[in-house]
Amino acid sequence: MKLPLPISNLITFFLQWIWLFVFVLSGLLILIAPLPQSSRTPQKRLIRIEASSFQFTPGQIHINPNDEVTVELVSMDVVHGLSLDGYDFELKADPGQTVSATFVADKAGVFRFRCSVACGNLHPFMIGKLQIGPNQLIIRGIALLILSIVTAFYSVRQIPQLQTRLA
């Protein structure tokens, strides 16, 4: 049956782009769906971080949610700072000095820590990584990338079907 032109156009438009609506909705679901939280018992930790020309050692740290973390920042050469993304936490250490402060890791995820004192040309890129609990965002990201591929196949597969339906 051939539909009248305006309705036919509307249906064509809707069917042509339905994959996009499905993609956006499914994507949103992936991004906001609750995931199981870490059940590990919080503990007290002492983490010593050495700051030298454009690097923190260790550069990657993994802790559990709600751990009480004491960070000891040691500057090995010039004045360095440490500022943690997502937390109101900052330290500043003079050369050879050790400074420390404590915070509770009450937000889960992966957070960058950065040097907060201009220490040389590569200062803006002096970055470390603190992972608190499992990295849920990367799990969501992987799911979203898989969804992208599925959506692409679905969207292209739909075109001949659509043409047949409206013929």
Next chain:
Amino acid sequence: MVRLDLTRYPWALSILRNRWPQFLLRAVTLAGFVFTILTGLFGSVVGSHNFAIIFVWIAWWTALKLFFIPFGGRSWCSICPIPMPGEWLQNGGILMPRGKGFGLNKRWPKALRGSWLQAGGFLLIGLFGALTLTSASVTAFVLLFIIVLAFVLSLVFERRSFCNYLCPIGGFTGLYAQAGPVEVRVKDAEVCASHAEKTCYTACPWGQFPLALKSSANCGLCMECLRVCPSDNIAVNLRPWGSDLGPKTKHRLDEAFLGLIMLASVLVDSAVFLGPWGQIKSAAYAIGSTPWFIFAGVFLFAALVILPGLYAGAVKLSMLMGSSRTTLRKSLAKYSQVLVPLGLMAWIAFTISFAFAKFSYVLPVISDPLGWGWNLIGYSNSAWVGQSTSISLLLQVVMLAVGLAWSSRVALRVSGTHRQALPLVTFSGIFSFSMLWLLIG
């Protein structure tokens, strides 16, 4: 496909046709360019306190990827200051159309045409990026070298040879402008065919003939064709994103090479500038040292062997799965379209984290551009330590997902069958997962 021709609106047509608005914008960018060189040469050696570093590598580089290309294709090229002095000389005046000016007007050597040299230039940016991006004086010398080179070449070669064949940023914008939502096309092909003089081609500084334009890669949106067309037959269209990508468009092997260099560069830049590996940063910065040679070797191996190898393998597999008899060279060129949305969205994802974390430096350097302790607008001491927010991280994931969906869709549309597209989709997937790990992991 749907197009909205901006020249249908009298106000838009008068703005586009008049040389003054464009000239004023170009005058501002040229003044900014000269000021950037001066601040780079005479300002503070601390990069985060110098206008040259912050404006070139944070403000402009971010604006190019998040604004100019995604919403205007090659719109930056229409106001870029680099070819201006040479073009004025070529045209014999500041507001003159292309014509009897000064210069040898030679044709660019055939062997050097295409995007090969632009890709090479982008590789150089990657190899020396850690120094260039952080040293104000090096940035100033690079900009000075580029504008002098463009000027000298415009005296020897015809039109915008520098932009067409050498400028790495021209290569970058041209490649990704194919996915952009702006195009210049003719309204009625018959009108052009019956017009003997071809004034549009004569006037075009890019050497393009609008009637033959099938891709926006080499059109710099300068509007000269619109200004000289006696029949008002040039349209400036807003179009759906990715209109140049599909089974009916033609692509070249050098586009594939350029696309792969861009993919390698965004991977390496993500590792160097956003990763937690201090040793890689130090190696990338210590130019001439043994660690730098190792870094350069790994970078070049990734850009010239690993990625092209994976891509060529995917294309070869795709060919084996299909029935059409075509050469590997043609298939490599045809599938280069897949690399366009993949690379564009990866660069946007990279830039989001870069911009969010570093934008705090912009106002302070406007207040004190040379780092000499001035406080012109009261923001000299307002720089805070920028950070990635949960929104910026989410946006990065979404951009990578859009890039993968888009490139997979292009692969599927270009391929004869879904089976044939699978290797290219897998290639795009491997790249996207690598980017995800580098940015979010």
